[in-house]
Amino acid sequence: MxxxxxxxxxxxxxxxxxxxxxxxxxxxxxxxxxxxxxxxxxxxxxxxAPRLNLSGASETPKASSxxxxxxxxxxxxxxIREVLDKTENVGDRFAEEARRIHYNEAPSRNIRGIASAEDAQALVEEGIDVMPLPVPAALKGPLQ
Structure with missing residues (x-):
């Protein structure tokens, strides 16, 4: 290997x-x-560098940058994988669904999706907690 x-x-x-x-x-x-x-x-x-097993080495080297x-x-x-695994993707309906949950018009659950900066700001102003989550391209498909 x-x-x-x-x-x-x-x-x-x-x-x-x-x-x-x-x-x-x-x-x-x-x-x-x-x-x-x-x-x-x-x-x-x-x-x-090759990985060497130096048994008996007394000091663990510090990790490089x-x-x-x-x-x-x-x-x-x-x-990010854990957040994706524990949330429901509501896609571009994020702002609408977040409001429905906040106003008890839909079951309470953890959701994720897409919202414009303006929609996100409006949600915050309504007292609805939101958090941007940049998802790497490699994770946008099905989780493996």
């Missing part, structure tokens, strides 16, 4: 696990490798 450090044109860094380097190259040529944050299929391989960014991105993706 080969673990490769990858990056999309937007600078999102992530890991990919492949059976071999040839497997990575084959999937890349068929545009099967995509950024989990934005869905870009133009992905480049970054240089990576690249590792910290990758950890943050992975955490953000988990949070």
């Amino acid at each position: 080969k673990v490769l450090d990858l990056q999309c044109p937007d600078g999102h860094r992530f890991e990919g696990w492949f059976a071999s380097v040839d497997d990575f190259e084959s999937q890349l040529s068929r545009k099967l490798v995509e950024c989990p944050m934005c869905g870009a299929t133009h992905v480049t391989r970054l240089p990576s 690249h590792e910290q960014a990758a950890q943050w991105q992975a955490h953000a993706m988990r949070v």
